[in-house]
Amino acid sequence: MSEPFVTRNDITSWGRVVREPQHVATPRFLDQLPPLVDAARNSSLLASGLRRSYGDSCLNGDGDLIDMSKLDRIIHFDSANGILRAAAGASFSAILQLIVPHGWFLPVTPGTRFVTLGGAVANDVHGKNHHTAGTFGRHVRAIGLLRSDRGRLTLTPQTEPSLFASTVGGLGLTGLIEWVEIDLVKIDSAYLESETVPFENLDAFWDITEASAEKFEFTVAWVDCLARGDNLGRGIFSRADWTPYGSFDSHRDGTLKRIPADAPNFVLNRMSISAFNELYYRVNKARSGKKLQHYAPFFYPLDAVHGWNKLYGGKGLLQYQCVVPRATERTAIRTLLETIAADGQGSSLAVLKTFGDLPPVGLLSFPRAGTTLALDFPNRGAATLALLARLDAIVAEAGGALYPAKDGRIPSDMFQRSFPRWQELQRDPLMSSDFWRRVAI
Numbered sequence: 001m002s003e004p005f006v007t008r009n010d011i012t013s014w015g016r017v018v019r020e021p022q023h024v025a026t027p028r029f030l031d032q033l034p035p036l037v038d039a040a041r042n043s044s045l046l047a048s049g050l051r052r053s054y055g056d057s058c059l060n061g062d063g064d065l066i067d068m069s070k071l072d073r074i075i076h077f078d079s080a081n082g083i084l085r086a087a088a089g090a091s092f093s094a095i096l097q098l099i100v101p102h103g104w105f106l107p108v109t110p111g112t113r114f115v116t117l118g119g120a121v122a123n124d125v126h127g128k129n130h131h132t133a134g135t136f137g138r139h140v141r142a143i144g145l146l147r148s149d150r151g152r153l154t155l156t157p158q159t160e161p162s163l164f165a166s167t168v169g170g171l172g173l174t175g176l177i178e179w180v181e182i183d184l185v186k187i188d189s190a191y192l193e194s195e196t197v198p199f200e201n202l203d204a205f206w207d208i209t210e211a212s213a214e215k216f217e218f219t220v221a222w223v224d225c226l227a228r229g230d231n232l233g234r235g236i237f238s239r240a241d242w243t244p245y246g247s248f249d250s251h252r253d254g255t256l257k258r259i260p261a262d263a264p265n266f267v268l269n270r271m272s273i274s275a276f277n278e279l280y281y282r283v284n285k286a287r288s289g290k291k292l293q294h295y296a297p298f299f300y301p302l303d304a305v306h307g308w309n310k311l312y313g314g315k316g317l318l319q320y321q322c323v324v325p326r327a328t329e330r331t332a333i334r335t336l337l338e339t340i341a342a343d344g345q346g347s348s349l350a351v352l353k354t355f356g357d358l359p360p361v362g363l364l365s366f367p368r369a370g371t372t373l374a375l376d377f378p379n380r381g382a383a384t385l386a387l388l389a390r391l392d393a394i395v396a397e398a399g400g401a402l403y404p405a406k407d408g409r410i411p412s413d414m415f416q417r418s419f420p421r422w423q424e425l426q427r428d429p430l431m432s433s434d435f436w437r438r439v440a441i
């Protein structure tokens with residue numbers, strides 16, 4: 001028996017700005033999927049994972065949504081060769097708990113482990129090792145895809161190259177991903193040797209990032225986006241490599257702190273963000289240097305507090321992540337930071353990362369050679385939208401793009417210009433999303 005679709009008001013993406021009711025089914029077994037596809041034929045359909053996308057790319061308010069997160073079975077783990085096949089709803093968190101004690105790790109991971117395999121493929125996610133490993137899709141060996149028009153398919157880069165390239169980074173629009181098989185990477189312990197390097201301004205960032213990319217597997221920087229003048233772009237650079245020192249203990253989820261309710265809207269204002277940024281910069285400057293660090297705080301610092309998105313208050317948050325190409329990155333990142341600092345709305349989570357040259361696998365993958373800047377803004381309605389529109393103009397002028405996984409408002413002409421192959425996507429005729437209806441149709 002298939003679980004029916006039911007109307008729910010509690011389903012939102014991570015930004016919590018969109019609050020439309022969703023018509024959702026939550027199957028427990030893969031054989032429940034074909035009847036659900038049939039049931040949705042008069043409407044439109046979309047799969048969602050753990051809804052760690054920020055905007056509307058994992059929502060389908062005008063149609064039906066299949067929450068895939070309970071389809072989380074590990075199908076096969078070859079611990080000798082580091083190959084894992086699991087149902088698409090398996091979370092990175094659960095996978096790590098299985099594989100780390102055997103000396104394996106995920107080839108690429110985003111900044112939270114609460115994402116599913118299906119979501120990671122559909123957004124072709126990137127991590128702190130983009131310059132050495134590229135995106136997640138490069139490490140995918142095979143995908144089990146259920147399409148409304150072709151039934152069950154197995155996609156590999158060799159046997160179905162174009163549908164594989166459409167599905168990786170395909171925003172869930174090429175069908176339901178039922179399972180994924182990936183190559184893992186060998187580790188010698190669950191620890192990294194990490195180094196924290198404070199930098200005074202943007203010029204210093206470019207020097208450190210260039211020097212670090214050649215020597216370190218993982219690099220990323222936090223920037224104080226409210227600093228101005230000689231300190232514009234000051235921040236904390238973090239770089240690391242796996243080390244053989246330490247045990248193979250995986251993380252534990254039992255002790256996570258939880259934010260119980262929305263914080264009042266005044267908690268994150270210019271003064272509090274500015275004070276936070278100042279403190280964060282000073283504390284990390286004082287703690288600079290090398291240390292042995294377990295993978296959980298290194299890759300997933302925000303996961304220590306469950307539901308931290310509620311700190312942004314009842315109106316939610318808008319994330320803004322752009323990438324600008326090599327040729328224009330220095331001017332564009334400076335102009336973006338000047339605009340944000342002058343506006344004063346501020347973001348406590350501002351991340352700068354240089355993407356490497358490895359080409360993405362997906363037709364619509366976001367990463368490309370250049371520099372990416374990601375920021376979280378409390379949603380202040382028109383004032384925030386006006387600032388983001390000013391940032392759009394700078395990114396567009398630089399020939400850059402915005403990340404659909406983080407977006408809830410990109411104008412359609414900007415999406416279509418920065419993802420010029422969008423019409424080639426081999427979309428399943430039944431699949432759609434709030435995002436796709438907004439930017440592409």
Ligand SMILES: Cc1cc2nc3c(=O)[nH]c(=O)nc-3n(C[C@H](O)[C@H](O)[C@H](O)COP(=O)(O)OP(=O)(O)OC[C@H]3O[C@@H](n4cnc5c(N)ncnc54)[C@H](O)[C@@H]3O)c2cc1C
Binds near residue numbers: 046119127170
């Ligand atoms: C704190 C935080 C840090 C993050 N850091 C990064 C980062 O460093 N790098 C990065 O790239 N991203 C990052 N993200 C974004 C996140 O990695 C992506 O949005 C990811 O795709 C979310 O996975 P999910 O399982 O929650 O998928 P959802 O958000 O639920 O869905 C994402 C997309 O996948 C599709 N989808 C999901 N499951 C399936 C399926 N089974 N079949 C077909 N389509 C499916 C959905 O339709 C949707 O289009 C971060 C997010 C947060 C909250």
